Amino acid sequence: MDVLNAIVLFGNFVGVPAIAYGSQLALGALGVTLVYGILRFSNFAHGEIMSFGAMVAILVMWVLQAAGIGISPLPTVLLALPAAIVGTIALVLIVDRLVFRYYRVKRSPPVILLIASTGVMFVVNGLIRFIIGPTDQRVDDGTRFIMKVRAFKEATGLNEGLAIKTSQVISLTAAVACVVLLFWFLNKTKTGKSMRAYSDNEDLALLSGVNPDRVVTFAWILAGTLAALAGTLYGLDKVYKPFTYLQLLLPIFASAIVGGIGSPVGAIVGGFVIAFSEVMVTYAYKKFLGYILVADWAPVGLAQFLGTDYKFAVSFMILVVVLLVRPTGIFAGKTL
Amino acid sequence: MSALIGQDMTGGYGTGADILHGCTIGVEAGQIAVIVGPNGAGKSTAMKAVFGMLHLREGTVTINGKDITGLSPQARVREGMAFVPQTNNVFTSMSVEENLEMGAFIRDDDISRTMSQVFELFPVLKEKRRQPAGQLSGGQRQQVAVGRALMTKPQILMLDEPTAGVSPIVMNELFDRVIEIARTGIAILMVEQNAKHALAIADKGYVLVQGRNRYTDTGEALLADPEVRRAFLGG
Known part of the structure; x- marks a missing residue:
């Protein structure tokens, strides 16, 4: 038995990646939940909006790199984030003005807005292909690792190493900072409170003099900011592939719904639940079990529940179970 | 000059049929006016008309x-x-x-x-200030609803059936608070199902039937009128 090595192994292949992925999902799900809480529809375009944010970040990053501006050891793309956020906010506000506002004024049922958002998804997807093309882009310049496997092994004398990527630490830090800021905004500022009031009881908020257009604009600004961040961080952590964001939509919605759609706390918890489930179910436990079991008991097979190709099925299964057992999600959402 | 008058109001919801037919409702500063009448008489509609929630084809509203x-x-x-709506008011x-x-x-x-004044009026709200309003009892919720409306320092407070669904004890307490609010100089316009109790505290009462003024008098006089008693107050 070798518990220490087992823990390090598990941390390296499950803990650290899942925390980073969970942070990215939480940021994405927060955007979905905010739009749902205020505008009361599921925005299927959110994945592509994230992709758009990442694309703007990459374009600006190229300009910065060409000019020789960088913030080594941190990746240059971080410097491009403010521009990406502004660009994404501009996109969502323009889309709202051109598409969603029309249905809002008409007081269309949520399903119409959902279908409209699917259309927006395809248009933005096409726009991205048109601008940056369908090929993969590497984003992670600067120092890629904060801790390398070999350095960890040498420092601790263990068989197993723990690697921590810069992008993973940035993801977690950014997620924590965003969540703190968002909660401060929603709970302490007058505008934030008016958004929660609007989400809770629209008619009464109007009677209290809350301006609905302002609330909607703020919801889009927040959703755009979160989307740009989540998209860029995901691209930084993996590789920026314009098409993966369509697939990312499923775990993001699963996160929001598992936590209770409309509830910001739920979105964060849901993000980590989905991330850990995906990584844990697709991890091969052979070596891990070898460390913690008596030598002869170690499994012969990989001890992997599902192949990594099936990781999206995990979100789906969790989603189905939650909808069957507790349709409101963990934190019974609906209001911010 | 009255604080609030809805004069000869005629209209209905959207493009639907008229619900109000030349209905007049008014209230003076520091007084309580109560609208009573049978179900479907247009009581709440008259109040909503005064508040601008339906389209008036004829008539005027003045403050x-x-x-x-x-x-x-x-x-x-x-x-x-x-305005304090009847339901979903917190x-x-x-x-x-x-x-x-x-x-x-x-x-x-x-x-x-203003907030400490509201807490003075409803001490229980001060105790529960940090609790979500959804966790309060029906009577306490009504207090939150009235308190929320008072926060704008209004001249006119309109209550749509504030005692619907609360116990008689809570109802009496709410009416006591309403009297207190009126004493501060605020005009109160109220729609009530509990006609007897409401008219007892009313300076002015309006009995509506099918969107028209049937009787208009002081609360006391309406309570004393045998015809009103027989037809609308259950004898």
Whole structure:
């Protein structure tokens, strides 16, 4: 038995990646939940909006790199984030003005807005292909690792190493900072409170003099900011592939719904639940079990529940179970 | 000059049939006016008409002589009107204190004085200020709803069946508070199912039938009128 090595192994292949992925999902799900809480529809375009944010970040990053501006050891793309956020906010506000506002004024049922958002998804997807093309882009310049496997092994004398990527630490830090800021905004500022009031009881908020257009604009600004961040961080952590964001939509919605759609706390918890489930179910436990079991008991097979190709099925299964057992999600959402 | 008058109001919801037919409702500063009548008489509709929630084909609404017939409900809030709906009248997920803050949303000055006045009027709200309003009892919720409306420092407070679904004891207490509010100089317009109790505290009573004024008098006189008693107050 070798518990220490087992823990390090598990941390390296499950803990650290899942925390980073969970942070990215939480940021994405927060955007979905905010739009749902205020505008009361599921925005299927959110994945592509994230992709758009990442694309703007990459374009600006190229300009910065060409000019020789960088913030080594941190990746240059971080410097491009403010521009990406502004660009994404501009996109969502323009889309709202051109598409969603029309249905809002008409007081269309949520399903119409959902279908409209699917259309927006395809248009933005096409726009991205048109601008940056369908090929993969590497984003992670600067120092890629904060801790390398070999350095960890040498420092601790263990068989197993723990690697921590810069992008993973940035993801977690950014997620924590965003969540703190968002909660401060929603709970302490007058505008934030008016958004929660609007989400809770629209008619009464109007009677209290809350301006609905302002609330909607703020919801889009927040959703755009979160989307740009989540998209860029995901691209930084993996590789920026314009098409993966369509697939990312499923775990993001699963996160929001598992936590209770409309509830910001739920979105964060849901993000980590989905991330850990995906990584844990697709991890091969052979070596891990070898460390913690008596030598002869170690499994012969990989001890992997599902192949990594099936990781999206995990979100789906969790989603189905939650909808069957507790349709409101963990934190019974609906209001911010 | 009355604080609020809805004069000869005729209209209905949207493009539907008229519900009100030349109905007149008014209230003086510091007084309580009560609208009573059988189900479907247009009591709540008359109040909503005064607040601008339905389209008037004829008639005018004035506050202190100023014509506000064309204003939206939100704009009327800025003119000094406050409205407590019958249902969904609190933000259930927000704390009592946040409910009151939202009531004062349009104010930019210091609201702490008004809030302490509301807490004086409803001491139980001060105890529960940090609790979500959705966790309170029916009577306490009504107090939050009335408190929220008072936060704008209105001249006119309109209550749509404030005692619906609360126990008789809570009802009496609410009426006591309503009298207290009126004493501070606020005009109160109220729609009530509990006609007897409401008329007992009313300076003025309006009995509506099918969208028309049937009887209009002081609360006392209406209670004493044998015809009104027989037809509307159960003898």
